[in-house]
Amino acid sequence: MALLLWRFKEFRNLVIYRHRAFPVRRRLLAFCYPPMDSLYIDAFEIGGGLFIQHGFATMIAAKSIGENCWINQQVTIGYNGQGDPPTIGDNVTITCGAKVLGSITVGDNVVVGANAVVICDVPESCVVGGVPARILKRK
Secondary structure, X not given: OHHHHHHOHHHHHHHHHHOOOOHHHHHHHHHHOOOOOOEEEOOOEXXXXXXXXXOOOEEEOOOEEOOOOEEOOOOEEEOOOOOOOOEEOOOOEEOOOOEEEOOOEEXXXXXXXXXXXXXXXXXXXXXXXXXXXXXXXXX
């Protein structure tokens, strides 16, 4: 694990986030392995297998993120100024530059296209894209 912490800054941020219940351990980890400055993680629950590819300029503020999710660079997941943050299902891929905003639910096995702006619920097993995002393909 020390090798992963040394090589991958995105992994550092996720490990520091997962130690939020242990403030001393969290501070020690942040001191030994400085987190990536442009990756912000603030979620109530994150499932296993989260993969953050190139966490540059990425903001994650979700109610929950399911298992085996893939988040690319410059993604914003968060509030739209009112209500709760979004809920992300299992096996979701959010590609570069996408925005998922508001108290919405993104179903399981969804792909959010590049630079899409998702502002309403997305059913499971589909591909969405555009501004505002609409369903492009259902599986």
